[in-house]
Amino acid sequence: MSVTRREMLTFGVLSGGAMLIPLERSVQAATQNRIAESALPQPFTVPFAVPPSAMPVTSVGTTDYYALTMRQANATIIPGYQTAVWGYDGSFPGPTFDVQQGRETVVRQTNQLPAAHPTLGYTPYTSVHLHGSASLPEYDGYANDVTYPGSWKDYHYPNFQDARTLWYHDHGVHHTASNVFMGLAGMYRMHDALERSLPIPQGRYDVPLIVSDTMFDDQGQLLFNDNDHSGAFGDVILVNGRPWPVMRVERRKYRFRILNASVTRSYRWQLDSGQPLIVIGTDGGLTAAPQPVKSLLHGNAERYEVVIDFAKYKIGQRVTLRNVSPKNNVNYTNTDKVMAFDVVAQPSSTAKNSVPAVLNPGCAAMALTPTDGMTTRTMALVREHGRWTINGQTWDDVVASAYTKALASPPLNGVEVWEIQNDSGGWHHPLHIHLVDFRILDRELDRNGVRVAPRPNELGPKDVVYVGENERVRLIMCFGPQQGRYMIHCHNLVHEDHDMMGQFWVGGTGGDDPLTAAPPQPLPAPGL
C-alpha cells in the first residue's frame, strides 16, 4: 500500500481538523480561560466583611414581612474586576436574617434575574429553600416549584424550632449548582430564649462565615465547570464573598457560624496555632455540651458554630484558619488557606464571653434512640450509567411519576432509622434530608462491619450528614410536624442536579401539594 505525499497531506489536514478542534475546545473550556494566579489577590490582604442585614418591610402581629429581589449585580470580588453575580437584593452573599423563635416570617421573593445565564445560556428559574426549617411543603423550595424571571412568590416560615443557623439558597431543578455558584445563598439565624440566656458570644461577636470556593475567567467573570457532572471546584476561597479575607479581632471569644456554601468542595478546618475549635452548635442548633476539636471536617451545607478565644494571643499577632483538604477534592495553590484573624485590641466588651459546660441538653432529636421493631430503611448512594442515584432512582423518575414516586413514606411523627450507604471510594456525599433534624447514631468505615461513634463535632442535631468514601452512616429521626412530600438529596449540588435527589412522603398521602398550594405569580405583586 503506497500513499502519495498529497494524500499524506490530505490525511494530516483532515485528521487535524477532525480531532484537534474538538480537543482544543474541551481543553480551553477546562483550563485556559481561568484567570491568571497573578491577578488574584494575595491571601489575607482583603478586609473581612459581613453581609448586610435583612430588614422587615412591615410587621403585623407576630409576623414579620420581608421582600427580596433576586437580580444580577456587579460585585468587586477580585480587586480591579467587576464580576457579574446573582444575589438576593443583588447582595453576594445574600442579606443575613436574624429572626426570633415564635415570630413567623413571610419573605417575598421576586425573580428579576436576566432572561438567560450570562455564559451557560439557560433561563434562570428559581426555587428558594430555607435549609434547616420545618416549612410546609409549598414553602420548602420544592425543586420544580419554580419562579421564572418576572414572577414572585411569598414564602412562609414558621420559626418554631430551637435556635439554629439556617441558610437560604436556590433549589431550582437541575440548575441548583450554577444558581448557587452565581451567588444565590445567604444566612438565616434563628434565636430563642435559651440561646439568649447563655453566656456565649452574641451580637457583634456572633459572626457569620459563609465559606465558598469559586473560579474566575480571564475577564474576571465566574467560571462554572462541573467536570463532567462530578463537581465544581474553585481556586479562590471566599468568606462572605471576599477572597481570603483578614478580620480584625479583639482579645476575647468570638462565635463563628461557619456555613459550607460551596457547590462541591468539602473542608477540614484547623487553626495554624494548633488551638482547638470549640464546637457549640451543629445544623439543628446548640449541642448539649461544647466539643473541642483540633480539626473539623465540614461537608457541603453543614453549619457549625465554633468559638475561638483570641485572648490567648498578643495584640499584633495573626492566627490563620486553614483547610487541610479532605480527599477527592480538586485543590489549587491557595485552597489550603481560608482567612486570617489579626488580634488588634483589648476587648471593648467582656459580656457574653464564655462557653458554659451545658448548652442545650434538651434537644428532641438527640433524645431519640433506636428500639426493637423500629422501621429501618437503606438509602444507597450510587453512580450508575452516568447518573447519580439514590436507591437507583433520580429526580427525573419523580417528575416522570407526576411527583408521586417516593423513596419512603414514613408515618406522621413516626421515628425511623435510616442507613445511608456510600460503597464507593471515589467520592463522598453530604446527604441532606429536608424537614427533619436527625441524630447520627454511628458510622461504619470501609465496610469493615465495625461501627464507630459519630465524630465529636457531629454530637448535635443535624440535617446534613457527611457520608465519606466507603462509609455507611445510621441516622434516627422523627418525621414531623409537617405532612407531605419533602426532598432528600446529595448536597454536592452537581450531584444533586445530575440527578441524586428523591423525595419521601410523610404520611404516605396528603399534605399540601408543593406545586399547587402556593404557586408563583407573574408580576406585579400586591403590597405586603
Added chain:
Amino acid sequence: MSTTSRTHLALLPTVTVERVRSRTAVPVCVALASALAGLIHLAVVPEHLEEWWVYGTFFVVTGVFQLGYAVAVLRRPTPLVALTGIITNLGIVLLWLLSRTTGLPVGPPADRASHEGAHLAEGGSNIEAVGPLDLVASGAELVVVYLLVTLLPPPLRKLTVNVLLVVGVGLWALRMTGALG
C-alpha cells in the same frame, strides 16, 4: 532474453506477492478498525438511551453497521464497498465533531420545570466534552477512511482525496472564523 528482461522476470513473483499481501492487509486493517469503532458505539448505547431514545437508536445502528461493515470489507473489498465506507465513516466523524463543538441541531426534550403542566422546555448547551472512548472511535473511523482510499481505482482515488482535502481545509476555515470551536 536480455539481462534486463531476466531481471524483470526474477522480480515479478516478489512484486506480485507484495501486492497481494498489501491488498489483503488493507481490508483486514479496515475490518479491525471498523470493528473497534463499532464495539465502542455499542458499549455506550445504554447511557445514550437514557439520555434520549433517538441517541440510543443511532448508536445501535452505527455500531451494528460498523461491525457488519468489517465483515463486508473482508469479503468484498470492492471500490463500491470502499466508497460506502468512506462516506459513512466520514459522516460519523463529522457528526461527532459537531457534537463536540457547536452542538447537534437536535436534542432531547431538555430539563423541564413542570408546574401545573404548562411550562417551557428548558434549553441549554448540549455540547459534549471530549472523552477517551470517543477519541479512539473517531480515530479508528479516520483510519478506516484513509485505508479505504487506497482500495479505490486511481481516478476515483484522486477525486476522493480532493474531496477529503476540501473537507479538511473547510474544517480549519470554520475554526478560524469561529464557527467551529
